[in-house]
Amino acid sequence: MPELRRDPIIGRWVIITKERGKVKKDFEKIPEIDTSDGCPFCPGKENLTPPEILSFREPGTKKDEKGWWVRAIPNKFPVLRVEGTLNRRGEGMFDYMDGIGAHEVIIETPNHNADFSDLDNKQAEEVVWAYRDRILDLKKDIRFEYILVFKNHGADAGASLAHPHSQIIAMPTIPVRVKQEIEGGRNYFEYKERCVFCDIIHEETEANTRIVSENEDFICIAPFASRFPFETWILPKVHSSVFEDLPKHEVANLAMMLRDINARMNEILEKPPYNFVIHNAPCRTGKLPYYHWHIEMMPRLTKVAGFEWGTGFYINPTPPEEAAKFLRETH
Amino acid sequence: MPELRRDPIIGRWVIITKERGKVKKDFEKIPEIDTSDGCPFCPGKENLTPPEILSFREPGTKKDEKGWWVRAIPNKFPVLRVEGTLNRRGEGMFDYMDGIGAHEVIIETPNHNADFSDLDNKQAEEVVWAYRDRILDLKKDIRFEYILVFKNHGADAGASLAHPHSQIIAMPTIPVRVKQEIEGGRNYFEYKERCVFCDIIHEETEANTRIVSENEDFICIAPFASRFPFETWILPKVHSSVFEDLPKHEVANLAMMLRDINARMNEILEKPPYNFVIHNAPCRTGKLPYYHWHIEMMPRLTKVAGFEWGTGFYINPTPPEEAAKFLRETH
Numbered sequence: 001m002p003e004l005r006r007d008p009i010i011g012r013w014v015i016i017t018k019e020r021g022k023v024k025k026d027f028e029k030i031p032e033i034d035t036s037d038g039c040p041f042c043p044g045k046e047n048l049t050p051p052e053i054l055s056f057r058e059p060g061t062k063k064d065e066k067g068w069w070v071r072a073i074p075n076k077f078p079v080l081r082v083e084g085t086l087n088r089r090g091e092g093m094f095d096y097m098d099g100i101g102a103h104e105v106i107i108e109t110p111n112h113n114a115d116f117s118d119l120d121n122k123q124a125e126e127v128v129w130a131y132r133d134r135i136l137d138l139k140k141d142i143r144f145e146y147i148l149v150f151k152n153h154g155a156d157a158g159a160s161l162a163h164p165h166s167q168i169i170a171m172p173t174i175p176v177r178v179k180q181e182i183e184g185g186r187n188y189f190e191y192k193e194r195c196v197f198c199d200i201i202h203e204e205t206e207a208n209t210r211i212v213s214e215n216e217d218f219i220c221i222a223p224f225a226s227r228f229p230f231e232t233w234i235l236p237k238v239h240s241s242v243f244e245d246l247p248k249h250e251v252a253n254l255a256m257m258l259r260d261i262n263a264r265m266n267e268i269l270e271k272p273p274y275n276f277v278i279h280n281a282p283c284r285t286g287k288l289p290y291y292h293w294h295i296e297m298m299p300r301l302t303k304v305a306g307f308e309w310g311t312g313f314y315i316n317p318t319p320p321e322e323a324a325k326f327l328r329e330t331h
Numbered sequence: 332m333p334e335l336r337r338d339p340i341i342g343r344w345v346i347i348t349k350e351r352g353k354v355k356k357d358f359e360k361i362p363e364i365d366t367s368d369g370c371p372f373c374p375g376k377e378n379l380t381p382p383e384i385l386s387f388r389e390p391g392t393k394k395d396e397k398g399w400w401v402r403a404i405p406n407k408f409p410v411l412r413v414e415g416t417l418n419r420r421g422e423g424m425f426d427y428m429d430g431i432g433a434h435e436v437i438i439e440t441p442n443h444n445a446d447f448s449d450l451d452n453k454q455a456e457e458v459v460w461a462y463r464d465r466i467l468d469l470k471k472d473i474r475f476e477y478i479l480v481f482k483n484h485g486a487d488a489g490a491s492l493a494h495p496h497s498q499i500i501a502m503p504t505i506p507v508r509v510k511q512e513i514e515g516g517r518n519y520f521e522y523k524e525r526c527v528f529c530d531i532i533h534e535e536t537e538a539n540t541r542i543v544s545e546n547e548d549f550i551c552i553a554p555f556a557s558r559f560p561f562e563t564w565i566l567p568k569v570h571s572s573v574f575e576d577l578p579k580h581e582v583a584n585l586a587m588m589l590r591d592i593n594a595r596m597n598e599i600l601e602k603p604p605y606n607f608v609i610h611n612a613p614c615r616t617g618k619l620p621y622y623h624w625h626i627e628m629m630p631r632l633t634k635v636a637g638f639e640w641g642t643g644f645y646i647n648p649t650p651p652e653e654a655a656k657f658l659r660e661t662h
Contacts, residue, residue, distance in 0.1 A: 176643035225338035312507035
């Protein structure tokens with residue numbers, strides 16, 4: 001059973017999975033991205049994965065068989081487990097919980113070699129609908145405090161399979177970065193009585209130097225204090241703290257925006273590895289006036305990162321204004 | 332001039348250097364670690380570096396010539412610059428400062444191929460004395476709020492030169508991770524009237540499952556909520572918030588401890604790339620009863636990290652008890 005442990009100094013929870021590497025060789029580079037031979041996410045290989053939780057599929061086709069266009073499955077190597085109770089406990093000054101949660105994979109297309117930008121609008125929308133459906137279902141489990149939707153694309157970003165997929169982790173605690181954002185948003189709101197993210201959208205629209213792309217419902221910016229070269233954020237223009245509340249027209253426009261940003265990034269940066277994370281409100285807070293859900297896209301370009309994770313002190317060689325200009329002028 | 336920018340949501344300052352990469356090819360892997368041919372950190376190549384700031388050298392030898400055993404120089408490609416004023420300013424809701432600071436390199440030995448664990452005790456002590464001397468000198472500049480001593484070892488940890496060296500960055504703001512630690516330490520102190528780090532040392536000594544090594548003045552543990560496999564922390568046993576206050580016997584024992592931990596890590600993990608960071612009190616706070624300086628060592632083993640930096644949500648496949656056992660049983 002994986003274990004959650006709380007850092008006694010700053011209160012950050014860490015998952016100790018206990019089941020992976022022990023000595024040097026266990027940490028050797030993750031395997032090269034495999035070819036479509038034997039890919040467990042390809043149609044016809046459904047028997048290689050745990051039974052599906054959700055699929056959007058042709059009428060008349062059967063669960064765990066071909067005929068789907070989006071498929072959600074439990075992760076075969078989950079970092080958290082669904083079975084059990086949290087079993088919160090202390091040992092001296094240290095705090096533990098059992099590693100209760102869910103870890104799912106959303107296979108975004110049957111096409112092994114597709115990039116997100118290659119999907120048609122309809123298919124991209126279906127991926128967003130799948131995120132939404134899975135979040136709504138997972139929220140019913142009251143043990144979960146936070147549901148994290150993210151994507152590791154490319155081996156250098158931590159992906160172990162090339163077939164396009166995202167991941168969802170439902171967890172009994174809120175990631176420290178989200179906590180900080182919520183706290184920062186609350187402080188700003190107390191002071192200004194406005195959402196800091198709404199203010200950023202307003203300010204960026206006025207300045208018009210860091211906007212990458214926009215449509216009716218969404219804006220994509222290179223954030224003012226970008227930590228990474230070509231980091232971008234996608235924000236809904238109308239205030240909302242809850243991703244899964246997004247109305248139908250927003251689903252369509254978000255899907256289009258995601259395709260668009262992927263295409264721009266691929267063109268400028270030659271299909272870089274990247275991580276994308278949906279920053280959403282916690283499960284149990286309800287709608288918040290001071291938090292604003294958004295997506296953070298982080299291409300993995302620099303190895304120079306070094307000590308950054310250890311200190312939270314980031315050095316970014318590319319001004320976001322330049323990144324935005326490059327990305328904007330691509331199409 | 333590099334620029335410091337403050338994230339308007341969580342208040343994290345980021346350095347935008349403006350001078351490095353712009354398009355994909357600029358971010359290609361940093362060059363392979365070079366051989367001693369033409370290494371600017373080797374004796375006899377002193378003319379390839381900016382003039383030295385400090386050196387410990389044979390009597391009678393001249394500045395910027397051979398004869399040194401430890402040498403501190405300005406970084407040829409500094410992320411922050413010494414010249415100028417902070418020029419704090421706002422632009423709409425966004426906050427800037429000029430990238431004022433210092434960025435130095437400490438060359439730890441004339442021997443290009445030495446590992447820290449290969450140095451003799453005397454040489455390792457001299458490196459610690461050099462850290463101390465440079466911190467004390469940089470603290471005189473009242474523009475600086477924090478002085479970060481760190482080491483990137485190996486290309487995968489962000490080192491661009493193989494010759495053993497550490498870096499020092501003096502900056503006009505406190506890294507977010509240090510701020511969190513100080514705040515966490517203060518909260519704990521208010522509640523318990525004890526230093527949380529002192530309590531950790533006490534607790535780890537009792538439990539005796541995560542201790543890697545100890546000597547008269549220092550203890551090395553695999554921390555309870557380790558973020559990374561084989562992460563270790565070195566803490567002084569007697570409370571002190573200020574690294575540069577360390578008495579002479581502690582310098583000797585810290586040097587020994589650093590050599591010892593490097594040797595253990597090298598043996599178990601076959602000379603892994605790693606980052607090490609000295610977590611020290613800020614320059615202007617004086618001695619703090621609730622903060623405790625320490626060193627964090629992070630071998631870079633997992634590529635699986637992926638979205639971790641974006642969320643602060645860490646998954647660690649190696650329980651610290653196991654890491655400590657492996658490291659402890661090495662010698």
